[in-house]
Amino acid sequence: MIQKRSTWQKTAVREALEATPGFVSAQELYQQLLLQGQKIGLTTVYRALADLAQQGEADALSSADSETKYRSCTTEHHHHLICRRCGVAVEFELPGFEAAAEALAGKEGFTQVSHTIELYGICVNCGVSD
Template sequence: MQNEEVGMATVYRVLTQFEESGMINKLNFDNGQSVFELSNVEHHDHLVCVKCGKIDEFSDEVIEQHQHDVAEKYGYQLTDHCLYLYGLCKNCQ
């Protein structure tokens, strides 16, 4: 299969199949950008640059605990969440 090109439609079809099977998750950001991540990675949140589209992943236990506290305060049992923080990365400031 060397030097064989794969069409974009094939790539998107396979990604959709992986998503439907639960192998990957599709993340849609407010800037119109979408990315795919493996489903079996530890939970993390995202910083998204509104200028260049750079995405950084981060984990913060204080933020995680605060989200659970807020949910409990309002009578919710938190089952899942996603946090996207939008701003300008170091290179775009």
């Protein structure tokens, strides 16, 4: 199946992603779009998400046991605190760490250093037990 690369599809994917509080897989987002009555293919959703991630408009999170999940994101550097159960993500900054990491890499003679920090836990909502 050949699909034209059109912008409304990407816009629809971006909007659906922005409306989602946590990380979602392409499959989940595709289901949401279908429910909204969007005529969009799963392949298009995958491609749009990959594009958004590449352009820094979305975070891509891949874990060993599941498919890649995406989240609408600020393009500025930040880290994530992610709920293992519901996938909700909180963004945070660690200015002290940034400086320390830069100093350490510089000391070792490394350039173009980058990092990703993702902390996993159980969020307030999921942590409430009966």
